[in-house]
Amino acid sequence: MYLAAEQENVLRIHWDEFTFGLIAFLIILAVVYKMWPRLTKALDERADQIEGGIARAQKAEAEAEEIRQQYREKLEEAHREYAQELEKAKEQRAAIIAEAREEAQVEARRIVDAAHAQIEADRQQAVAQLRHEIGALSTELASRIVGEVLSDSAAQNRVIDRFLEELEQSESTQQAEVR
Amino acid sequence: MGADVSVVAASEPGCHIFNDFGCGFEAPTVSLFFPTPWLDFGLPGTSGLNKYYLVAVVALIIAAAFWYFTTRRSKVVPGRGQSMAEMLVGFLRDQVTRTTMGKEGDKFLPLMVTLFLFIFCMNIMGLIPGLQLPVTSNLAFPAVLALFIFVLWNVVGIRRHGVGAHFKARLVPGGVPGWILPVVVPIEALSNFVIRPATHMIRLFATMFAGHLLLALFAAAGFYMFNPLSPMGAGFGALSVGYSAIALVGFLVFTAFELFIMAVQAYVFVLLSSIYLGEAMEGAH
Numbered sequence: 001m002y003l004a005a006e007q008e009n010v011l012r013i014h015w016d017e018f019t020f021g022l023i024a025f026l027i028i029l030a031v032v033y034k035m036w037p038r039l040t041k042a043l044d045e046r047a048d049q050i051e052g053g054i055a056r057a058q059k060a061e062a063e064a065e066e067i068r069q070q071y072r073e074k075l076e077e078a079h080r081e082y083a084q085e086l087e088k089a090k091e092q093r094a095a096i097i098a099e100a101r102e103e104a105q106v107e108a109r110r111i112v113d114a115a116h117a118q119i120e121a122d123r124q125q126a127v128a129q130l131r132h133e134i135g136a137l138s139t140e141l142a143s144r145i146v147g148e149v150l151s152d153s154a155a156q157n158r159v160i161d162r163f164l165e166e167l168e169q170s171e172s173t174q175q176a177e178v179r
Numbered sequence: 180m181g182a183d184v185s186v187v188a189a190s191e192p193g194c195h196i197f198n199d200f201g202c203g204f205e206a207p208t209v210s211l212f213f214p215t216p217w218l219d220f221g222l223p224g225t226s227g228l229n230k231y232y233l234v235a236v237v238a239l240i241i242a243a244a245f246w247y248f249t250t251r252r253s254k255v256v257p258g259r260g261q262s263m264a265e266m267l268v269g270f271l272r273d274q275v276t277r278t279t280m281g282k283e284g285d286k287f288l289p290l291m292v293t294l295f296l297f298i299f300c301m302n303i304m305g306l307i308p309g310l311q312l313p314v315t316s317n318l319a320f321p322a323v324l325a326l327f328i329f330v331l332w333n334v335v336g337i338r339r340h341g342v343g344a345h346f347k348a349r350l351v352p353g354g355v356p357g358w359i360l361p362v363v364v365p366i367e368a369l370s371n372f373v374i375r376p377a378t379h380m381i382r383l384f385a386t387m388f389a390g391h392l393l394l395a396l397f398a399a400a401g402f403y404m405f406n407p408l409s410p411m412g413a414g415f416g417a418l419s420v421g422y423s424a425i426a427l428v429g430f431l432v433f434t435a436f437e438l439f440i441m442a443v444q445a446y447v448f449v450l451l452s453s454i455y456l457g458e459a460m461e462g463a464h
Contacts, residue, residue: 008209008213010318010388011318012226012318013318014224014225014226014319015222015225016220016222016225017225017231017232017317017319018320018322018323020232020235021235021314021319021322024235024236024238024239024297025293025297025323025327027243028239028242028243028246028293028296029289031246031247032246032292032293033289035247035250036250038250038253039253039261039265039268041253042253042255042257042261043265045255046256
């Protein structure tokens with residue numbers, strides 16, 4: 001732009017220097033562009049890895065949270081089952097006790113009833129035997145006293161019955177007197 | 180330091196403060212930026228093969244090698260070099276392209292990385308001992324980059340919106356009443372198509388130029404003032420060493436500051452490029 005004759009003009013632009021500067025600039029530009037993909041590739045890979053790492057961490061965290069949730073649920077369920085079992089066991093215990101008690105009562109009643117029946121039967125038998133013996137005794141006594149054999153069994157029975165009735169009546173009157 | 184000093188001192192060999200033959204300090208001139216060509220091409224408008232070529236080649240090698248070796252074995256788990264490259268890319272993406280062009284700007288990210296690397300390496304050449312000449316202090320080099328961006332700016336706008344819409348958006352601002360357009364359009368044309376690329380290149384050039392001149396001044400002054408064996412007496416000799424020490428401190432402070440400026444200017448150039456391209460993509464507003 002300026003002639004070489006203007007030696008000391010600081011605003012000179014010499015063509016040769018300009019061209020040389022352009023060549024130097026283009027060389028550096030070429031180097032930068034040539035190497036650029038390597039750098040961006042590394043940067044992209046790093047970004048990928050960081051993002052991947054973050055994603056992995058999030059996934060792991062979610063999994064851990066899920067597992068923890070499962071454990072918590074299982075634990076709660078176990079607690080609930082335990083409580084249920086306990087409740088059931090208590091109920092069973094109560095039921096067993098009630099059943100045993102009922103059985104025992106039934107058994108006791110049965111024994112008591114049997115004893116009653118036995119006693120009644122024994123009494124009946126004793127009464128019957130007593131009546132028979134008293135009859136025989138009183139018949140013999142009467143026949144001895146009367147001197148007469150009451151052969152007629154019907155008459156005999158009548159006599160005995162009457163005797164007994166009188167006996168009972170006298171007993172009752174005695175009792176009434178006692179009273 | 181040595182190169183600048185030798186350049187300046189070469190004009191007045193042995194000239195120091197408190198001398199007895201009456202030579203004065205000569206500040207470094209813009210001749211610093213016109214190194215004698217080793218090989219003159221003999222063509223009009225050329226500089227010949229000079230120190231700028233050498234320094235630019237070094238900058239080119241450093242920039243390309245940095246990128247090549249840091250990204251050559253890019254892995255998911257980055258090494259030290261790859262981390263640096265990623266930091267650079269991440270910084271330019273978050274601070275430059277994403278803020279100016281949005282996610283679409285990612286396709287220009289390699290270009291922005293190239294621009295930043297190349298400009299920063301060219302700038303930093305001003306601090307490398309033995310070279311000490313920021314390549315960007317020669318307007319030709321910023322001009323390459325600024326014109327590249329200017330062309331790309333037009334290409335992006337035309338491809339995105341078509342020729343008419345692109346130039347209309349650049350020349351006719353929205354919401355301006357019709358009668359004022361004859362004034363506004365030439366101003367917009369000058370502003371967008373001449374001044375903007377010019378300022379884009381000159382901003383970088385001028386800061387590097389001035390910064391380098393300042394450092395050269397400190398170095399030359401320090402060298403000039405260092406005269407412990409002054410013929411005017413030991414007291415003046417000690418005083419000259421004190422002056423020289425001040426100049427050295429100034430040189431070191433400004434070197435650190437210059438390093439900061441070099442990075443900032445590279446960033447600013449990239450940011451402006453990104454803003455221009457974003458504007459071209461956006462179309463009329």
